[in-house]
Amino acid sequence: MRVRWPPPSYPLAGLIALVAVLPVVVLVTLVGDAPDPFSPYNLKVLLNTVVLMALTVLGSVLIGVPLALLTAYVEVPWRRVWLVALAAPLALPSYIGAFTFYAAFGPGGEIETLTGLSTPSLDGMFGAALVMALYTYPFVLLTTRASLCSLDASQVNAARTLGLSLPMSLWRVVLPRVRNGIAAGALLAAMYALSDFGTPAIMRLDTFTRVIFVEYNAFGLSQAAMLSLQLLSIVGLVLYLESRVKTPHELPGRSLSIWPSRRQSVALFAAVAPIVLLAIALPLAVFGIWLWRDGAEGFELAYAWNSAYAALLAALVAVVLAVPVAHAAMSGRAGRLMERLTYLGFGVPGIVMGTALVYLGLKLPLLYQTLALLVLAYVLRFLPLAVGAVRSTSERIDPKLVNAARTLGASRGEAFRRITLPLTLRGIVAGGALVFLEVMRELPATLLLGPTGYETLATYLWRVYEAGYFGRAAVPGLLLILISALGLVLMLSGEARGGRSVLEDNRR
Amino acid sequence: MKLEVRDLGVSYGATPVVRDLNFTLDGDDILMLVGPTGCGKTTILQAVAGLVPIECGQIQLGDRRIGAADHVPPEKRHIGMVFQDFALFPHLSVAQNIGFRLSNQAPVNHWLNRLGLEPLREARPERLSGGQKQRVALARALAHEPSLMLLDEPLSSLDASLKDVVRWEIRDALKEAGVPAIWVTHDQAEALSVGDQVGVLNAGRLQQVAPPEHCFGRPANRFVAGFLGEASFVPGQFGGGVAKTALGSAPAMMADSDVATEVDLLVRPDDLELTQASASQGQGEISWSRYEGGTRLYRVALDEGGSVRVRVNHEQSLPPGQRVVLRINATEPLTAFPRA
Numbered sequence: 045m046r047v048r049w050p051p052p053s054y055p056l057a058g059l060i061a062l063v064a065v066l067p068v069v070v071l072v073t074l075v076g077d078a079p080d081p082f083s084p085y086n087l088k089v090l091l092n093t094v095v096l097m098a099l100t101v102l103g104s105v106l107i108g109v110p111l112a113l114l115t116a117y118v119e120v121p122w123r124r125v126w127l128v129a130l131a132a133p134l135a136l137p138s139y140i141g142a143f144t145f146y147a148a149f150g151p152g153g154e155i156e157t158l159t160g161l162s163t164p165s166l167d168g169m170f171g172a173a174l175v176m177a178l179y180t181y182p183f184v185l186l187t188t189r190a191s192l193c194s195l196d197a198s199q200v201n202a203a204r205t206l207g208l209s210l211p212m213s214l215w216r217v218v219l220p221r222v223r224n225g226i227a228a229g230a231l232l233a234a235m236y237a238l239s240d241f242g243t244p245a246i247m248r249l250d251t252f253t254r255v256i257f258v259e260y261n262a263f264g265l266s267q268a269a270m271l272s273l274q275l276l277s278i279v280g281l282v283l284y285l286e287s288r289v290k291t292p293h294e295l296p297g298r299s300l301s302i303w304p305s306r307r308q309s310v311a312l313f314a315a316v317a318p319i320v321l322l323a324i325a326l327p328l329a330v331f332g333i334w335l336w337r338d339g340a341e342g343f344e345l346a347y348a349w350n351s352a353y354a355a356l357l358a359a360l361v362a363v364v365l366a367v368p369v370a371h372a373a374m375s376g377r378a379g380r381l382m383e384r385l386t387y388l389g390f391g392v393p394g395i396v397m398g399t400a401l402v403y404l405g406l407k408l409p410l411l412y413q414t415l416a417l418l419v420l421a422y423v424l425r426f427l428p429l430a431v432g433a434v435r436s437t438s439e440r441i442d443p444k445l446v447n448a449a450r451t452l453g454a455s456r457g458e459a460f461r462r463i464t465l466p467l468t469l470r471g472i473v474a475g476g477a478l479v480f481l482e483v484m485r486e487l488p489a490t491l492l493l494g495p496t497g498y499e500t501l502a503t504y505l506w507r508v509y510e511a512g513y514f515g516r517a518a519v520p521g522l523l524l525i526l527i528s529a530l531g532l533v534l535m536l537s538g539e540a541r542g543g544r545s546v547l548e549d550n551r552r
Numbered sequence: 553m554k555l556e557v558r559d560l561g562v563s564y565g566a567t568p569v570v571r572d573l574n575f576t577l578d579g580d581d582i583l584m585l586v587g588p589t590g591c592g593k594t595t596i597l598q599a600v601a602g603l604v605p606i607e608c609g610q611i612q613l614g615d616r617r618i619g620a621a622d623h624v625p626p627e628k629r630h631i632g633m634v635f636q637d638f639a640l641f642p643h644l645s646v647a648q649n650i651g652f653r654l655s656n657q658a659p660v661n662h663w664l665n666r667l668g669l670e671p672l673r674e675a676r677p678e679r680l681s682g683g684q685k686q687r688v689a690l691a692r693a694l695a696h697e698p699s700l701m702l703l704d705e706p707l708s709s710l711d712a713s714l715k716d717v718v719r720w721e722i723r724d725a726l727k728e729a730g731v732p733a734i735w736v737t738h739d740q741a742e743a744l745s746v747g748d749q750v751g752v753l754n755a756g757r758l759q760q761v762a763p764p765e766h767c768f769g770r771p772a773n774r775f776v777a778g779f780l781g782e783a784s785f786v787p788g789q790f791g792g793g794v795a796k797t798a799l800g801s802a803p804a805m806m807a808d809s810d811v812a813t814e815v816d817l818l819v820r821p822d823d824l825e826l827t828q829a830s831a832s833q834g835q836g837e838i839s840w841s842r843y844e845g846g847t848r849l850y851r852v853a854l855d856e857g858g859s860v861r862v863r864v865n866h867e868q869s870l871p872p873g874q875r876v877v878l879r880i881n882a883t884e885p886l887t888a889f890p891r892a
Contacts, residue, residue, distance in 0.1 A: 447635070
């Protein structure tokens, strides 16, 4: 076997990596004539963004860590159902939550209309932080639970025989060892809070993402670009911290089992239920009421079709591009760098990606206001999902299989076609489906880049919110929840196949 | 097809893995390559198969000559290989695995029948047991009618109870196919029992290639002697075809035509006779004993220094600390090495 250099996938993967860097380059050139980046208003936006991020992290840790202990160690009936229900908010785009919370609470909100109970209105910093925490705590839950499950029970048992109570043993023996797991989840929540557009926009909180959108609408492209770069640098900082967090691998052992009494189980259920009720049941109920009251008025099937069409295109392109990138990543150092560069898009908030590509469209009239530009934005943003799926399945293929095929007379190309490709197909399909579902729900980039008159489920929901005809959100809202549910099922089945699942119920 | 390996060298980066390798294989001979972990056994197979590039030397396969500069890709070599964990294609059935790339189904059916795999024709590899996977891997390689077979530790992932059966199944199948084979193992019992030739490797160099009886009885050096079986070395004087030691005299030959009078004589546990002695007599005392079922193994610490291992009938049971008389009872000449 002659070692060929460069590997055959390098040229294409290198090109894809260059395109992935493009948005950042565009922003940097665009920012040139921007006004003062440290004006009092900008500082206020910065403060809002950072406070929202901090509150989100705080809330998600306060909810996520106890739930992680509960789902990892406590032997309650229907454990797996609990876990799936508690992880489900992750699959829902938070703008769905923000929209329905905004509509449900406050004077004249759905809760008051329905029950006569008056509730305080929910908006601004408090509303945004509450919604964010409710939809990001599953990050902390999952990463912490994974760490907890890898711990051996013997230390806790030792602590208890040495006279420490169970809560104290958990606090002093267990939690210090899962600090990194908690940190990993908290940083993911921080990333989400930084880059989400829908929630602050709906809650009318001036964070970077909302202000970028406002500036863009006022044709302040260079102002939007400057804000985008400021946001990107905070994102970069969070990503850097994330790369520093290492999850130490302890030798796996038997993890702790706590057997609660029936009364304790009921109490736990009563404590956990409100979270699921707020995050999942409330949006479903609000959309359900609207559907019953207003029907499908104003909704056109074309919106769903538009979403699906663009999503399908993006998924196909992403999957085709993912194969060479994944191959390059496994071929050598330069290839790994190329793969890392394509991950850039994942860290770029949708609104920032939109701003950069709008400018690109203005410079290249051929692309301006076309579906192609929108699909490019989707691909740049969600390519890492496809690359990750393709790569993880290909890495699991034993290289000996290719060797075996070659000793049986297959050339390099034939071995790839008949062995590697069919074995990777699962990952390719899974990656494509992930991209498809993400694109179906994408809001900010679609708002900025959708051709005139091109309405998707998510943008229609946004227009309905802006126009105040909340009732019309019922059908698109419920469809978006359905799509999210499909995404969750896909994620769970992928986890189950992966073998080293975080969601896997480790019953023994 | 005749295989001739001349001065072969293989390196991974700057680390040499195999050095100065020479051997010839012909007819339907099975060459057992044996050696400790990391000695380069698998690398030799991969080099012959064309899966790793060679650094120097050459491989002559029939009338095709392969050197460092003229590489022949693996698919052009007509070499069959059985991989350590079998490398069955998980997305293909048993019959599709065996018939991979074959248009003629006759050899597929032949080997399916021959190895008792007919009922598993349509099964997927994940459903097979270890022994079944092993047979499919063997059938796959043989159905392609290779002119040389390579087997990389084919028994290592099987249960101990299966190993002995499968060992002979593989040998019979190879003999029926009538091709030469290189079979890599780290198990010396496997190497000695199955092979027509045994090649002992250490640290990337071939120490000896010879028929199994020769390797065991006339080891080329102390490493080979110790690797292929329990070996004790007893100091003595050599002259005129006889070695004199504290345990008596015995017919002997120098290993490798060395010349020396001060020698260490290689004594296997069953070359010795052991009898109980009273407190002040004998040449040493028992330091431990291990019951083996039909036999018993003793370690005896010699008065003049060093120790030997002796295997005796299980009926004779002596406690540690017991003084014993030892006597060499070999009729075949033993092997002597110059005193280190």
